[in-house]
Amino acid sequence: xxxxxxxxxxxxxxxxxxxxxxxxxxxxxxxxxxxxxxxxxxxxxxxxxxxxxxxxxxxxxxxxxxxxxxxxxxxxxxxxxxxxxxxxxxxxxxxxxxxxxxxxxxxxxxxxxxxxxxxxxxxxxxxxxxxxxxxxxxxxxxxxxxxxxxxxxxxxxxxxxxxxxxxxxxxxxxxxxxx
Amino acid sequence: xxxxxxxxxxxxxxxxxxxxxxxxxxxxxxxxxxxxxxxxxxxxxxxxxxxxxxxxxxxxxxxxxxxxxxxxxxxxxxxxxxxxxxxxxxxxxxxxxxxxxxxxxxxxxxxxxxxxxxxxxxxxxxxxxxxxxxxxxxxxxxxxxxxxxxxxxxxxxxxxxxxxxxxxxxxxxxxxxxxxxxxxxxxxxxxx
Numbered sequence: 001x002x003x004x005x006x007x008x009x010x011x012x013x014x015x016x017x018x019x020x021x022x023x024x025x026x027x028x029x030x031x032x033x034x035x036x037x038x039x040x041x042x043x044x045x046x047x048x049x050x051x052x053x054x055x056x057x058x059x060x061x062x063x064x065x066x067x068x069x070x071x072x073x074x075x076x077x078x079x080x081x082x083x084x085x086x087x088x089x090x091x092x093x094x095x096x097x098x099x100x101x102x103x104x105x106x107x108x109x110x111x112x113x114x115x116x117x118x119x120x121x122x123x124x125x126x127x128x129x130x131x132x133x134x135x136x137x138x139x140x141x142x143x144x145x146x147x148x149x150x151x152x153x154x155x156x157x158x159x160x161x162x163x164x165x166x167x168x169x170x171x172x173x174x175x176x177x178x179x
Numbered sequence: 180x181x182x183x184x185x186x187x188x189x190x191x192x193x194x195x196x197x198x199x200x201x202x203x204x205x206x207x208x209x210x211x212x213x214x215x216x217x218x219x220x221x222x223x224x225x226x227x228x229x230x231x232x233x234x235x236x237x238x239x240x241x242x243x244x245x246x247x248x249x250x251x252x253x254x255x256x257x258x259x260x261x262x263x264x265x266x267x268x269x270x271x272x273x274x275x276x277x278x279x280x281x282x283x284x285x286x287x288x289x290x291x292x293x294x295x296x297x298x299x300x301x302x303x304x305x306x307x308x309x310x311x312x313x314x315x316x317x318x319x320x321x322x323x324x325x326x327x328x329x330x331x332x333x334x335x336x337x338x339x340x341x342x343x344x345x346x347x348x349x350x351x352x353x354x355x356x357x358x359x360x361x362x363x364x365x366x367x368x369x370x371x
Contacts, residue, residue: 003299004309021310023216024317027209034201059292104331111237112330120182130183134195134332138202141327148320151291152283153313 003154013062013157014150028146029177035139036070037175042132044172045074046098047139050105052085054140057109060147062157067143069161069168082161097126101136108140182333190342191241191334192325207355210325213318214249215354221311223351224254225277226318228264229284233319235265236288239326241336248347258344276305280315287319 002009006016018025036047048071055063068082075081084091089099100123107114120133128136150157158164185194196203214226227250234242247261254260264271268281279302286293299312307315329336 003294003296004312017313021313021317023212024209024314027205027212031202031205031209034205038201058290108327108331112327112332113238115182115331115333117180117182117333131199133183134199137331138199138328141324141331144327145320145324148287148291148323149317152287152294152316152320153291154294154296 001154002156003152013066013155014146016155017149017153026177031142032146033176033178035135035142036171040131040135041129042098042101042135043074045071046094047135048074048172049085049089049094049098050102050136050139051143052082053089053102054105054109054143055147056086057106058144058147058151060143060151061159062150062155063143063147065157065161065164066167066171069164070171071168072165073169073172079161079165082164095126097123097128097132100126101128101132104133104136105140108137109144112137112141180333181335182331185332185334189335190337191245192329194334195328195332206325209321211355213314213321214246215350218314219310220308221314222253224250224256225280226314227253228261228273228277229281229315229318230322231261232265232268232281233284233288233322234326236285237323237326237330239322239330241329241334242322242326244336244340244343245346245350248343249350250347251344252347252351274305276302276307276311279305280307280311283312283315284319287316288323291316291320 002016006020008016008019011019018028036051037044040047048067052064052068052071055067064085065082068085069079072079072081081092104115104119104123107119115137123133181194186197189197196207214230215223218226227246231243231246231250234246243265247258247265250261251258260272264273268278283294283298283302286298294316302312
């Protein structure tokens with residue numbers, strides 16, 4: 001049970017919180033829509049992998065599984081990707097550039113100051129642009145917020161990966177804050 | 180030196196707002212609702228104290244100095260009081276309710292799962308409402324984002340108490356609209 005009395009206790013994770021406080025829901029959804037589905041040279045699938053990885057490092061089951069399911073929907077790939085993200089993607093064919101960006105995201109997850117000039121130079125050598133480095137840092141930072149919001153208020157989340165299939169497809173193809 | 184090519188003369192998060200306008204809009208709108216818009220019970224000063232306290236725990240110089248100055252102006256107090264809260268809320272002259280909320284904020288800073296039912300029950304025992312608990316958790320979580328954004332791209336963070344103080348007065352007057360934040364350091368020191 002959540003730490004506060006939500007208006008609809010059947011809504012899982014952040015969904016119940018967005019429903020509880022529409023004033024904050026609006027910018028939170030616009031931020032997610034812009035970061036994950038807005039125009040970018042990074043594909044939405046790659047950006048969802050960054051979001052899901054940071055959420056896993058923050059041990060936020062709801063955000064990890066739902067954003068990993070969104071990545072699966074974007075790539076139309078095997079849902080095994082959800083668990084592969086937990087292991088650091090040993091069995092998924094992703095670019096070296098994305099691996100370098102994921103390293104930057106991991107540093108941000110710990111603390112912004114952990115990102116070094118070498119981390120950034122390495123990503124740049126593999127083709128990352130300033131905008132992509134910016135977006136990676138902000139996606140990682142934003143999920144350090146969403147994850148704390150979801151867990152800090154003690155929301156509930158479905159356990160099984162399969163329970164997130166439909167949610168992931170909606171996040172990928174309909175978007176955030178759209179009905 | 181910043182990790183990416185940010186516009187010169189703009190410090191901290193302002194340089195990032197100028198660099199990327201698309202994300203600046205929701206980021207400004209979120210902080211406006213959380214810290215500046217009218218709240219049923221928490222004052223703007225109390226909410227700014229939570230923001231500066233969490234920023235200090237994350238060791239983010241720019242956000243700590245900025246929100247400490249805004250808290251000072253919103254509370255109509257001395258900066259010394261804000262610094263006392265940052266150093267040790269328990270012995271600072273603030274309400275027991277705010278002390279309990281700051282404790283929840285500190286737990287959120289470490290990770291959301293650290294907040295226990297007991298932390299929440301204690302805050303409620305000191306008079307905290309559900310919406311105050313909600314907003315405390317979200318303010319603390321949001322500053323775990325803003326702090327990482329500002330430090331993760333190694334933005335320029337000036338050592339200039341006068342600059343932060345003027346920005347504090349300006350934020351109190353104008354809030355966090357994307358347009359009002361888009362002001363250079365020089366303009367700030369000239370006009371405010």
